[in-house]
Amino acid sequence: MRRVFAFKFHYQKVKEFYAKYERWLMPVTLAFGFLGDYITFVNIQVNTAIIILFIYWVICASAIIFIYAFDAGKLPERFKYVRLFIPLVVQFTFGGMLSNSFIFYWFSGSVWVSWPFILAFVALMISNDALRHHFARPTVQLSVYFFATLSIFSVSLPFIFNSLSPLLFVLSGAITSVYIALFSWLLKKNAGAEKFNGSYLTISVASILLIINLFYFTNLLPPVPLAMREIGVYHSIAKSGGQYILRGERESFLEKIIPGRSIHLRPGQPAYVFSSIYAPKELNTAIVHEWQYYDEQQGKWIVKDRLSFNLIGGRREGFRGYSLKTVLPPGSWRVYIKTQRGQTLGRVKFNVERSDGPVELYEVVR
Secondary structure, three states, rough: HHHHHHHHHHHHHHHHHHHHHHHHHHHHHHHHHHHHHHHHHHHHHHHHHHHHHHHHHHHHHHHHHHHHHHHOOOHHHHHEEEHHHHHHHHHHHHHHHHHHHHHHHHOOOOHHHOOOOOOHHHHHHHHHHHHHHOOHHHHHHHHHHHHHHHHHHHHHHHHOOOOOOOHHHHHOOOHHHHHHHHHOOOOOOOOHHHHHOOHHHHHHHHHHHHHHHHHHOOOOOOOEEEEEEEEEEEEEEEEOOOOEEEEEEEEOHHHHOOOOEEEEEOOOOOOEEEEEEEOOOOOEEEEEEEEEEOOOOEEEEEEEEEEEEEEEEOOOOOOEEEEEOOOOOOOOEEEEEEEEOOOOEEEEEEEEEEEEOOEEEEEEEO
């Protein structure tokens, strides 16, 4: 009898501790999931990172099934401690899975292209305190899980098939939709129909799928699995022994972090834009450098050139390529790095200024 009383007393203390610090535990575990995914991506092979993301995915599904099975009385009471803290596991794995959207799309494009996923992650962090009270609702939980699952498949299928085909993106949506339908059916069978509202879940999932497809087919999403490693503007580029020798103007620390640097050129002197792009080993595709000039009279950017070259994947530091333009009137310029379909990997913006004298240059090897 004393043992039972002590157990209940201890459990109550742990439960009170969890309730007291739940507001902080939830966002902290979400943040650790994000941080772990970021460290994973930048320090190991991409295919290994994807395997780890699928491990997150399996653990998350198992944790959600456990919650509903326990609440339905289908698991022994001795698992009550696990039930108490299992939402943190769900939150941690959500952090890991959702952040793959942020990490992969961050590296696959410029910030302005990736803003939907950055905004989604930030919004999830800010609203996490409010969401925790509604997180047990299947519609909310499965909607987040659907988004995370769709993100994982839309990233992994291009790696598996070494292709940027839009059909793979459509396929990832179809696979995710079928999977979530089966998964929700399994939960409904275990938790009871009264906990589920199939209409709300269908509307939520369909809305997410529609919005993500809208972003993709309007080229607001970068072309995963490509990832921009480096981009810059230089005075000259020469290839020697498998290496590129780049000569450009020195920049201060402030100039490096603020976009819109200046390059000083003599009349008729060309400017070079160098880019390094990661791609899977067997992926071959075309990359376009789109040169744009800001026409102050018309008040808009004008496309001056679209120069393309073939990209061959497999190099961890990225496939290197460059384009050059010889006729550059003074003013604002920018060069977009795109796929043939128009998806943007990144851009570099610079001002062309006239120079009659020598310009101090530095040299770097890539």
